[in-house]
Amino acid sequence: MAHANTLTARWAAATDGEPTVLSGAGVWPLLAYLSSAADGVERAELEQAVGMPAASAVDAATELLGLLRSAVGTHAALGLWVHRLLTLHDAWLRTVPADTVEVLAGGDAVDAWVRKHTDGLLDGTSVPIDPDTLLVLATVLTVRTQWREPFLDGSLGIEDGPWAERQFAWLHRWTEDRDRLAVYETVHGQVTVLSVDGVSDITVDLVLGEPDVPAGTVLATAIAAPGAGGPCRLGSQLTVADAPGLRMVSQDAAAKPRLYASVPRFTVSRAHDLLAVGEVFGLCSVARADRQRLPRMSDTPLAVGRACQELTASFTAEGFVAAVSTRFEIALAGGRPTQWRDDVAIGFDRPFGFVVRHRPSGLVLLAGWVTEPDPPLPVREFSRGEDHDF
Template sequence: MRATSATIRAVNRMTAHWAADGLAPEALAKGTAFSAAGLWPLLAFLADGACGPARGELEDALGMRADEAAEAARGLLGALARIRGSSAAVGLWVRPGLEVHGQWAAGLPDATLGRFSGDDEADKKALDAWATERTGGLIPAMPLRLDKATLLVLAAAQAVRTKWLSPFQETGLEPDDEGPWAGRDLVGLSRRTSLLDRVGVTETPTGRLTVLHVLGNTGVDVHLLLGEQDAAPGAVLAAGIGILSGTHQVVPGYRLPLGEPGPGLNVRNVRAGDRDHVLSVTTSPFSLTAAHDLLATPALFGLTSATDAGHGHFPGVSDAPLAVQQANQSASAHFTAEGFQSATVTAFGAAAGCAASATPYVVRHIRLVLDRPFGFLTVHRTSRLVLSAGWVAEPVDYAPAERDDEDYDYDDYDDYDEES
């Protein structure tokens, strides 16, 4: 079972809408990460069991008919599980006495199915253990509270890990005097390559956007997005997704004009000792965690009617009247010199309703410096599915005595030579 192009477009569209309209200003101010790929399947399974206005609203949010969405979700989860270094899992837990329709539960692919013991503290520990196990420890807790009113929990976990084809070197980063990070002594990551098409520039409604592709050895890449100084974070992320859909066309590095053709870029011709062109990149590492209350913007996710406890909305799930009580996502993302890791756990709780010297060669030299807030997209290279996204608002201050670099054991994956 595979994710169709229609499913990928629907998930990426939800990512763009979430970036533009669903991120709280305070989350963007400190940096955030999120994943529509981890949310979309759960909404699809809810839509499959919904009726009335809740079903219609979920269809609008999904961009797909409810009677097609569950099958599409199974294909999406299967595709996520087949990506090297990636995993995806679904879990369903119900309160004793609540009977769930077998046909609906059977449609949850390879799901963990369980019943609560009645001891809320013990049950919460079991849910937390599931989240920890399914994300390799990146998400240590299920992102919801558990109480007697919670009759059903439906959750999805997604994790991805990749090692850069060409690693970065840790270095210093001295931001431009005019940016929000100016005057700070920062940790930076730098590397050089002769592959100029790793960087490009596109024109968007909010100005020019520079995009850098950092390739991983599992078929998963991270796109770093640097917009104009005054561009809104949501607009930058949405424009990055527009590149994937073909809405915005990118001019690759080898076709960029000399000068400063895009944010953070400088392009010039220099004399060098060999014929290879040079793309030099300096960026900031990041380690982000985020928590999202999806019910803060329920219309964005098709959950407005589904939260009305005065009615039951999911007769396809259970004969008992159910309404969405909680809808949350926990996310993390880590960009280091060696590679990238991200993970999300999304959960719904349902309750009852009522430079060189001169030489013979002249080559192109492109320098990109990301020394102010920027966005990122984690993208499956072949399908162009956005696995996660986020905004890096705060850099890492250079403090050698205090820094404790974490070892993510990327050596589980083979090394490749990006230049080959």
């Protein structure tokens, strides 16, 4: 899990301070599966991005998805759609759970899969799948939790700073557990973190850094700080407002000390073109479509044609909810291959018969005629975490 966190921190460091939300946990398994399909420079770049050899990364990706399946408050799914013209190597196909594989026939099935696995939080994909795509590999992730201690709606007057005199929907809470607040001393200055626990396995850290430190640096530092072992002061150790975001409020000295917290409600949504920062994900070489980039996936020359992520996240008085959809589109590399040809295909798209034979003797065991095939199967789920408290 540390490698996925490192990827998230590296990506966060590249952000520019505009409103954003991102999930390295949604990208990392896809990079792991993709690394096992590559060779040479492409494989090396992907291995560097995932932080381990490709052979180990596949097992780690399965483990990560298993964690998201079993954790209370999360749901994750993996999907693979393959065009009927594309033949995959069995060795690579076996790295992907068998019940995730579907036939790629346009983007409608992928959109329906995203809607189902995000409970409608994401309405499919905002960027249509390219019609030349031969394979789609995707993950979805949702997070849902209620707060152990809910917030109260209210207001707050802001006298200075970038939000001075602006009006927002504010949330307020107080607790005797002052150690939900921590101030980390880092090479980029102090970082203040308020940890808000959900009734499930989810904690949301709210983060403030020094005013002059770039947002990406603050976010990346906050991701790493709790596990870095550096100097840290907990809320019960704080007696003056000497860190980002802190202020002192006067209270009855006879009452037990409390921590008072105010945070605005927020919803952040974002769509990312992962190839725009391809160096973060090791996608630079594997996305060059001049020649075969994924030889362990198929004999057909392939390259990554598109890599994107769409997210939404909401923080309210009652809890937190988020949804993430990440997909890689794999397309033909090097132009239309000369070895391609028109092959015969058959579709049983009207009533048809079947005959069952005993192959050694030729004995017909039974025969039949089909006029009413089975109804469509529901979208297959890779995993589902239960959150009985939400």
